[in-house]
Structure formats: C-alpha cells, structure tokens
Amino acid sequence: MSLSVLAVDDSRTMRDMISIALKQAGIEPTLAEDGEHGLEVLADMTPPDVIITDINMPKLDGFGFIDAVRKQNKHQGIPILVLTTESAETLKARARQAGATGWIVKPFDPVKLVRALKMVAG
Template identity: 75%
Template sequence: MSLRILAVDDSRTMRDMLNLALNHAGFTTHLANDGEHGLEVLENMDEPDAIITDINMPRLDGFGFIDAVRSQEKYRAIPILVLTTESADTLKTKARNAGATGWIVKPFDPPKLVRALQLVTG
C-alpha cells in the first residue's frame, strides 16, 4: 500500500533521511521545513494518510502545528506521529493532548517507523 506522508522537520538532514526511508518503503512523501510550511504543504496536497512532525522548529513548533491541523475538521482523523529528540513524559502528554497519535524518539529506525505508520493508518 502506497501511503501519502507529510513530514515536517526543520532539519534538512532529517527531511532527507525521512524521504529516503519512506520512499524506499514505497510511500509518497511531501516535505516541509517547519509548522507554517507544513500547513501550506498540507493545503496544497491530496489529504495525507499520516503526518510526521518534529516538535522544536522555528516559526511554528510541532505543538502549534498539531493544534492547527486538529482545528480543521477535514484533518482531525489523520494520524500524527511526533518524531523528536525530546523524551520527557510532560511533552508526550502535551502532544497527546494537542492531538498527536504517537511519539517516536530520534534517531529513528526506518523499519520501525514504517511499521508505526502502517499501524496507525490501518
């Protein structure tokens, strides 16, 4: 199954790694360099099957991005995985309360990320 994934991360290296791993799995990726850019990309693409977002980004961080996505009815059911270096339980709770579906700590294992995406997209 070819999933459409929106990946939002301010690190070019991380976006490249995500793009490579997801494309290798047969997914179609759309990339954004921060939360504001992520919202722009989201509005201009076919609805994604899932979203991956970092937390610490300029202009609009991951929490603000998740809030903005979840505030729009048409995007409320899209799974959102947080992919970040952060591991504090308080941040995980904050992300869940904002509407995140799951949390993965960097560095990520590509096969595990693919499995997580397949799991959350059913």
C-alpha cells in the same frame, strides 16, 4: 499498501533521512520545512494518510502545528506521529493533548518508522 505522508521537520538532514527511509518502503513523502510551511503544504494537497512532525521548529513548533491541524475539520482524523529528540513524559502528554497519535524518538529505525506509519494509517 501505498501511503501518502506529510513529513514536517526543520532539519534538512532529518527530512532527507525520513524521505530515504520512506522511499525504500515505496512511500513517496511530501516534505515541509517547519510547522508554518507544513500548514501551507497541507492546504494544497489531498489530505495525507499520516503526518510526521518534529516538535522543536522555528516559526511554528510541532505543538502549534498539531493544534492547527486538529482545528481543521477535514484533517481532524489524520494520524499524527511526533518524531523528535525529546523524550520527556510531560512533552508526550502535551503532544497527546494537542492531538498527536504517537511519539517516536530520534534517531529512528527506518523499519520501525514505516511499521508505525502503517499501523496508525490502519
């Protein structure tokens, strides 16, 4: 199963870690530096099978990014996984309300991340 994935995270280190984990699974991710950049990249690409986003980012945080993605008709059905250091239930509920599909806490297990991507992508 070849997936297209957009990964949005303001940390270069985290983007590199996500990229390595996905490439080892045969997935070539598209990367964005923050929510604002993620929306720009998303507008210029074929809709991905899955989006991964952090919550705490400059310019446009993950909640704003998810909300903006969900407001675009052609992107409403794309699964969005939140990958963040945050674990508070209130934040998880807020993300679900914005339209997130799932939540993974950093640091992440690469095998579990890939498994989660494949699961939500169907």
